[in-house]
Amino acid sequence: MWPQINRVASIFFIHSLARAGIPPYLGALMSSIIHLDQLEKVYRSAEEPVYAVRSVTLDIQQGEFVAIMGTSGSGKSTLMNILGCLDRPTGGSYQLDGVEVSSLSRNQLSDLRNRKIGFIFQNFNLLSRTTALENVELPMLYRRSAMSRREQRDKAMKMLDLVGIGKRAYHTPNQLSGGQQQRVAIARALINDPVLLLADESTGNLDTRTSIEILGIFQRLNDAGITIVMVTHENDVAQYARRIIVMRDGRIRSDTPVTQRLNAEEELKNLPAVDAA
Amino acid sequence: MRFFTTLFTAFRALRRNKMRSLLTALGIIIGVAAVIAMVGIGNGAKKQVEDQVASMGDNVIMVFSGSSSRGGMHGGSGSAGTLTIDDANAIAREVPTVEAVTPEVEGSTRISYGNQNWSTRLNGVSADYFKVRSWTFSQGTPFEERDVSAVAKVALIGRTVSTQLFGSDEEALGKTVRIKHVPFTIIGVLGPKGASFFGRDQDDTIVIPYTSAMKRLLGIKTIPRITLSVERGKSLAPVQQQITELLLQRHNIANERDADFSVRTQEEMARMATATSSIMTTLLGFVASISLIVGGIGIMNIMLVSVTERTREIGIRLAIGARGSDILLQFLIEAITLSLLGGMIGVALAFGVAELVREFTEMPVLITAGPVMYSFGFSAAVGILFGFYPARKAASVDPIEALRYE
Ligand SMILES: Nc1ncnc2c1ncn2[C@@H]1O[C@H](COP(=O)(O)OP(=O)(O)OP(=O)(O)O)[C@@H](O)[C@H]1O
Ligand SMILES: [Mg+2]
Numbered sequence: 238m239w240p241q242i243n244r245v246a247s248i249f250f251i252h253s254l255a256r257a258g259i260p261p262y263l264g265a266l267m268s269s270i271i272h273l274d275q276l277e278k279v280y281r282s283a284e285e286p287v288y289a290v291r292s293v294t295l296d297i298q299q300g301e302f303v304a305i306m307g308t309s310g311s312g313k314s315t316l317m318n319i320l321g322c323l324d325r326p327t328g329g330s331y332q333l334d335g336v337e338v339s340s341l342s343r344n345q346l347s348d349l350r351n352r353k354i355g356f357i358f359q360n361f362n363l364l365s366r367t368t369a370l371e372n373v374e375l376p377m378l379y380r381r382s383a384m385s386r387r388e389q390r391d392k393a394m395k396m397l398d399l400v401g402i403g404k405r406a407y408h409t410p411n412q413l414s415g416g417q418q419q420r421v422a423i424a425r426a427l428i429n430d431p432v433l434l435l436a437d438e439s440t441g442n443l444d445t446r447t448s449i450e451i452l453g454i455f456q457r458l459n460d461a462g463i464t465i466v467m468v469t470h471e472n473d474v475a476q477y478a479r480r481i482i483v484m485r486d487g488r489i490r491s492d493t494p495v496t497q498r499l500n501a502e503e504e505l506k507n508l509p510a511v512d513a514a
Numbered sequence: 515m516r517f518f519t520t521l522f523t524a525f526r527a528l529r530r531n532k533m534r535s536l537l538t539a540l541g542i543i544i545g546v547a548a549v550i551a552m553v554g555i556g557n558g559a560k561k562q563v564e565d566q567v568a569s570m571g572d573n574v575i576m577v578f579s580g581s582s583s584r585g586g587m588h589g590g591s592g593s594a595g596t597l598t599i600d601d602a603n604a605i606a607r608e609v610p611t612v613e614a615v616t617p618e619v620e621g622s623t624r625i626s627y628g629n630q631n632w633s634t635r636l637n638g639v640s641a642d643y644f645k646v647r648s649w650t651f652s653q654g655t656p657f658e659e660r661d662v663s664a665v666a667k668v669a670l671i672g673r674t675v676s677t678q679l680f681g682s683d684e685e686a687l688g689k690t691v692r693i694k695h696v697p698f699t700i701i702g703v704l705g706p707k708g709a710s711f712f713g714r715d716q717d718d719t720i721v722i723p724y725t726s727a728m729k730r731l732l733g734i735k736t737i738p739r740i741t742l743s744v745e746r747g748k749s750l751a752p753v754q755q756q757i758t759e760l761l762l763q764r765h766n767i768a769n770e771r772d773a774d775f776s777v778r779t780q781e782e783m784a785r786m787a788t789a790t791s792s793i794m795t796t797l798l799g800f801v802a803s804i805s806l807i808v809g810g811i812g813i814m815n816i817m818l819v820s821v822t823e824r825t826r827e828i829g830i831r832l833a834i835g836a837r838g839s840d841i842l843l844q845f846l847i848e849a850i851t852l853s854l855l856g857g858m859i860g861v862a863l864a865f866g867v868a869e870l871v872r873e874f875t876e877m878p879v880l881i882t883a884g885p886v887m888y889s890f891g892f893s894a895a896v897g898i899l900f901g902f903y904p905a906r907k908a909a910s911v912d913p914i915e916a917l918r919y920e
Contacts, residue, residue: 323833323913344837351835362830362917366530376834378519425834 270334270433270464271297271320277328278315278487289315291487292329299432302459303466304475304495307484313468316484317437320466321356322346334432351379355426359438361418363410369421370406373397376429396424400454416447423454427463434458436467440474446508452477453501477501520840524847527820528855538816539856541809542896546860546889548802551867553885556795558878560788562709573613574646574780575754577605577740577761595738596774599724601761602640602740609756614642615742619727619734625720627679627691634675635719636693638727646743652676652683654702662723665730669698672717673706691720696730698722709876750779799885803892809856810896817849817904821911828908829916842909849901850894857893861886 278290289312297303305313318324319331322338325346331338334353341349350356363372373393377384384392397403400420410418419439426434436455440448456477459465467478475481476499483491528535579595599617606615619638624631643649644656657668669691671679676686683703690697698720707716728734744753754777761775762768821828828841864886868879 318914321833323917344839347832347835347837349835350833356833358917362826362833364827364830375831379831379835379837379840429835 269296269332270299270301271295271466272332273329274331275329276316276319276326276331278312278319278324279327288487290319290326293487293489295482295489295492297464297466299464300459300462301464301466302455302477302479304478304481305466305468305484306470306472306475306481307490309470311484312487313484314437315487317435317466317468320433321354321435322349323356347379351376352429353432355423355429355431355434357419357422357426357434357436357439359441361410361415361422361442363418363421363425365410368407368409369397369402369413369424370394372410372421373424373428376425380429393424393428396428397421399427400424414447415443416450419443419447419451420454423451427458432464434463434465436465438468438470440469440471446505448474449501449504449508453505456501473499517843520843521847524844524851527844527848528851534816535852535855538813539809539852539859541812542806542853542856542893543809543860543863545802545806545809546857546893547863547867548805549799549889549892550861550864550881550885551871551879552798552802553795554864554868554879554881555871555877556791556798557882558880559791560795561880562878563784563788563791572779572781573744573746573748573750575742575744575750575757576778576780576783577601577742577757578776578778579736579738580774580776595736596765597737597740597761598735599737601764602737604760604764605740605742605757608760609753611745611748611753613743613745614645615740616640616643616646617724617737618643618739618741619724619732619737620739621727621732623693623720623731625675625679625691625693627689630679632675632678634672635714636727636731637719637721638724638732639721640724643721643741646741649707650705652703652705653687654700656702657723662725665725666723667696667698667726667730668701668722669693670702670704670721671700672704672715672719672721674715674718675720676703693720693722694731698726750781754779802889806889806892806896809893810853810900813849813852813897814900814904817845817901818907820848821845821904821908824908825911825916825919828911829913829919832911832913833917838909841911842905845905845908846898846901849905850897853893853897853901854890857890860893861890 273293273295276290276293276295277288280287280289291312293316305316307313315324319326320333322333322341323346326339329339333349336349338346338349363369364375370390370393373396374389377389377392394403394406397406397420400423402417402420402424405413405417405421408417410421413421419442422439434455440451443451452474455465455467459479465478467474469475476495476497478495479498480492480494482489577597579597597617602615602617606612616639621636622633623636624633626632637643640662641657641659644651649656651670652673654670656670657666660666661668671686671691673683676683679691680686680689686700686703688700690699692698704717704719704721709715722731724737728737744750757777758770758773761777762770762773765774767773831841832838865881868881871877871879
């Protein structure tokens with residue numbers, strides 16, 4: 238399974254480079270996928286304005302794997318929503334893959350979410366009473382492309398195989414375990430070849446083994462060149478990334494590379510046999 | 515491509531909630547069925563009148579005593595009028611192209627045979643009457659001028675009367691019935707004619723010479739109505755005019771506006787009758803249209819509930835890149851599909867109702883393409899109109915709020 242991920246993922250990677258008009262061999266030297274300058278998000282709905290994100294300046298390069306940590310209410314989800322083009326900042330600038338996002342219209346944001354971003358949620362957010370396969374196809378249906386229904390179906394099927402759940406293609410979410418649902422969600426996030434994968438506490442609802450399996454998928458995708466930003470509360474989980482950003486009160490408190498990076502494949506081997514059963 | 519995907523998505527959402535979809539569409543179903551059935555019944559009535567005019571002949575003129583402004587159209591049944599037998603004779607004598615003339619006196623009466631009774635309409639007429647009204651005969655023959663002169667106690671009865679008193683037309687022939695204790699011999703039974711365009715059963719009648727009716731039963735000297743027919747192919751307007759002038763002269767009236775009678779062609783009367791039923795049809799159609807609007811509000815209501823219920827679904831779709839317009843289209847198509855589906859079932863239901871009405875009542879129902887298309891188009895319009903607000907509400911949902919929605 239892993240070599241296959243590598244192969245498919247590197248194809249995505251090369252595609253995204255081609256889209257950006259940059260030759261693949263320059264990939265390693267690439268400019269920022271995410272460029273935040275003095276980013277701010279203030280909620281003014283309450284009596285007192287809530288400064289959820291204040292003056293965040295940050296660069297994330299192509300191919301990075303970043304974990305964002307921080308106490309509850311420190312603004313992680315708010316930041317992720319902005320990165321995911323689900324929300325607009327109230328100040329500062331956000332450039333995604335060279336495009337200034339803060340000034341885009343609602344429809345343009347929709348298109349960006351569709352083409353450039355794969356979002357993975359803590360609670361999976363799959364359409365209920367809709368098969369895994371159809372859930373994965375969904376982003377393609379909203380993409381204005383000339384792909385035939387057959388091609389779409391084939392691609393979705395391949396993607397499900399890739400995350401190791403091809404056998405459950407015709408199951409609906411309520412017939413799947415949490416880990417299986419999250420795999421479907423990852424397949425859905427990847428289906429339109431995004432340049433950026435965002436995961437907000439996407440292992441938060443899963444047991445240790447399943448979490449590590451999901452993190453393994455992330456690591457392989459990342460090894461193949463996909464940029465990943467994930468939010469987590471658990472220090473263990475963050476150690477699978479390459480870089481850790483800690484937030485507090487809407488600001489970045491620290492930004493450090495991971496020194497002793499964990500490898501999901503090895504960790505899985507070390508797990509006690511009881512857990513595996 | 516995207517349109518068909520959206521269409522498919524909308525269909526699926528409706529299929530998932532079959533019962534709810536059906537109940538939601540029920541308002542439209544009933545509305546459409548009501549419009550079509552109501553207008554169908556109205557048009558059926560109109561058609562019947564037209565058919566009757568055609569069958570009666572378009573060559574009949576009626577003269578009523580009393581001015582038209584005083585509502586003399588029907589004539590007071592049995593009441594003293596301003597017309598006389600001499601007037602009728604004068605018309606027959608002096609107006610050219612008049613083919614046959616009959617005075618008509620009317621009254622309701624009770625006739626008895628043995629220990630049986632039946633209330634019916636008494637018609638006193640001349641021998642020409644049967645020609646004027648193109649009656650056919652199921653049994654026997656009509657009376658003749660000589661019976662009229664002789665104030666004969668002879669009668670013809672309609673199908674309804676013969677059925678009620680004797681069971682069959684054959685049985686009735688030659689029997690003697692009593693009208694106010696005066697015995698009349700039945701010399702014939704009239705062929706069936708059905709309901710008139712005023713809704714009266716034309717076969718519920720007993721016809722006797724007008725002389726017998728006036729002298730023996732009603733005791734009146736004037737007649738409420740004169741009916742006449744004009745030779746085929748001759749135009750009625752000049753005849754109408756000549757009759758008017760003749761009667762004005764005979765009644766010593768200078769100004770036509772003061773006339774104590776009115777002259778109407780069969781066609782004019784039919785037009786009056788259909789005018790009423792046209793108004794009724796329009797009114798019924800209008801009331802039924804209101805139920806379509808109510809049906810539309812029902813759709814809007816359920817769609818609003820559905821949008822709220824599916825907030826999370828909307829959030830997911832938006833998060834993976836659906837545009838507001840995709841969501842709008844999805845919900846709009848759902849609403850339109852509901853109303854069109856309701857429309858289709860409604861049309862089918864209307865045809866069913868029409869069949870039932872034909873089966874169990876005498877009312878004719880005429881379903882034409884017009885109301886079917888109108889109500890179908892109307893239900894589509896209702897779907898768009900009342901589907902738009904919920905759909906727009908769905909489309910303007912904030913993705914983050916929606917994803918957080920429990
Ligand atoms: N819609 C909103 N209106 C007002 N305040 C909000 C809104 N959304 C978030 N906030 C506030 O913004 C701040 C940051 O919230 P956010 O959800 O980003 O925190 P978080 O770091 O993701 O926390 P957690 O780890 O619990 O998920 C919090 O104080 C929260 O109350
Ligand atoms: Mg959060």
